[in-house]
Amino acid sequence: MTDPIRIEADYLIETAYVPEQAAEIMAGEQSSGTFRPVPGETPELKERAAARVERLTSMGTFEAPSLPGACQPTDGQNYQRAHVTLSWPQDNLGPSLPNLIATIAGNLFELKPFSGLRLLDVRLPSPFAAAYPGPKFGIEGTRRLAGVEGRPLIGTIIKPSVGLNAEDTGALASELCQGGIDFIKDDELQADGPACPFDDRVRTVMAAVNAAADRTGKKTMVAFNLTGEIDEMRRRHDLVLAEGGTCIMASVNAVGMSGMIALGRHTQLPIHAHRCGWGALTRSPMLGWAYPAWSKLWRLAGADHMHVNGIDNKFSEDNDSVIASARSLSDPMFKANPMRAVPVFSSGQTVHQAPATLAAAGSDDLLVTAGGGVVAHPDGVAAGVTAMREAYEAALSGVDLQAYAKDHPALAAALKAF
Known part of the structure; x- marks a missing residue:
């Protein structure tokens, strides 16, 4: 089966969670998931529509959170930072810039598991180039x-x-x-x-x-x-x-x-x-x-x-x-x-x-x-x-x-x- 055309975005995160778990929360929040399992999110639907964690690189630990309002570490652990790459099937939104913003930079910044989250870069498939003119001059x-x-x-x-x-x-x-x-x-x-x-x-x-x-x-x-x-x-x-x-x-x-x-x-x-x-x-x-x-x-x-x-x-x-x-x-x-x-x-x-x-x-x-x-x-x-x-x-x-x-x-x- 051919992998669908995908959008990729890179992030810097800081979290009290295990970074791999935090990244999965990001992927779920910005695609088919929510704060708890729902009956309609079948394995088949997730295969078709869920965001994926493509890469994760640890960036070390820090004692104090960068932002207020986040979850606190447990068992004396520190906050951890990581670079994370997520990807989405383009079929979730089509080649749409307004909806791209909602996908790659929507509720992520408000999620309680994160004491820091920054969007670093984005890579888009060719249908976006067909949909938008880019600079004319x-x-x-x-x-x-x-x-x-x-x-x-x-x-x-x-x-x-x-x-x-x-x-x-x-x-x-x-x-x-x-x-x-x-x-x-x-x-x-x-x-x-x-x-x-x-x-x-x-x-x-x-x-x-x-x-x-x-x-x-x-x-x-x-x-x-x-x-x-x-x-x-x-x-x-x-x-x-x-x-x-x-x-x-x-x-x-x-x-x-x-x-x-x-x-x-x-x-x-x-x-x-x-x-x-x-x-x-x-x-x-x-x-x-x-x-x-x-x-x-x-x-x-x-x-x-x-x-x-x-x-x-x-x-x-x-x-x-x-x-x-x-x-x-x-x-x-x-x-x-x-x-x-x-x-x-x-x-x-x-x-x-x-x-x-x-x-x-x-x-x-x-x-x-x-x-x-x-x-x-x-x-x-x-x-x-x-x-x-x-x-x-x-x-x-x-x-x-x-x-x-x-x-x-x-x-x-x-x-x-x-």
């Missing part, structure tokens, strides 16, 4: 639309994040375009409020972008934040497209998986996926999601660019985690379609991080978005753009930033200011 399409080859894309964020009206935003975009910026994005807090309506902002910013493109031949890519309800996002996308825009942005945790799928199927522009809210899913090392598992689902739904935080960032994530996240976006999801996404480095980025960021990405296929690191340059916005580009020129050439700055005053000023 990726790095190749992004480079083509932005007119940038052979180096990272240099971007920035409209700052202040909120408070500017549409005219102010357009004026700042005009300065940035004149400075030669490759990419501009809305802050995730700037959406469609009465102080800066989406439609007005798009028209004003695109007037500045198009005017600069007419003069220079270079069209800056702008990621307009169209986060909203599904019909709103479709309408906003269509406006950006009609005005000559080349990118849209959505906050994926806010729009949800179904919203992202709908946007991915509708869009004719790259999707810049913002991860605001991600910290709540990952900050505890023994709870939630690891980035490779989480980002694969959004890649499958259509994300072309994905935020990975930044080197020496302003948040709590360490550099090793940022590097692992960035590189995971190049991990192929399927043989026929790798569905790679562009890593977006952000959060407190300045010229100083350029060499480490380039090394972290492992190639120049990246986008850096520095808000204050560009807009707050002491010699003005245009100098901020120039300084950031010079920093990456130096990093690509393997030249020390301070040495390069001797003949590049904008970089020298930025190194001193930041």
Whole structure:
């Protein structure tokens, strides 16, 4: 009998139970079982529908639980950690991303036998690739639309994040375009409020972008934040497209998986996926999601660019985690379609991080978005753009930033200011 097509997911668990017993509880809870045997769960049904424990590797013992509310060890035993791989028959759910989330990351996090549980990675069978488009543009399409080859894309964020009206935003975009910026994005807090309506902002910013493109031949890519309800996002996308825009942005945790799928199927522009809210899913090392598992689902739904935080960032994530996240976006999801996404480095980025960021990405296929690191340059916005580009020129050439700055005053000023 041929084994059915299966989905696999890897976890890190911590438990007061024998790890093998805890893993079987996970498998039962997320497939055919419940807290006690029921008459309908026959051996035949379990053979057809039950999740399986594929692998288990012990990771040692620990005296204190990582999370509250879990069962206590008995007979003086310690808590135990293990890596566990579960698998499910795809026939349980079909190639459905929303139902995949319920299967691999549903009630597991609440189970009392676990004082820690973290989803590390997921591997999906080919029917998922047939059901979802994945990124429509990726790095190749992004480079083509932005007119940038052979180096990272240099971007920035409209700052202040909120408070500017549409005219102010357009004026700042005009300065940035004149400075030669490759990419501009809305802050995730700037959406469609009465102080800066989406439609007005798009028209004003695109007037500045198009005017600069007419003069220079270079069209800056702008990621307009169209986060909203599904019909709103479709309408906003269509406006950006009609005005000559080349990118849209959505906050994926806010729009949800179904919203992202709908946007991915509708869009004719790259999707810049913002991860605001991600910290709540990952900050505890023994709870939630690891980035490779989480980002694969959004890649499958259509994300072309994905935020990975930044080197020496302003948040709590360490550099090793940022590097692992960035590189995971190049991990192929399927043989026929790798569905790679562009890593977006952000959060407190300045010229100083350029060499480490380039090394972290492992190639120049990246986008850096520095808000204050560009807009707050002491010699003005245009100098901020120039300084950031010079920093990456130096990093690509393997030249020390301070040495390069001797003949590049904008970089020298930025190194001193930041």
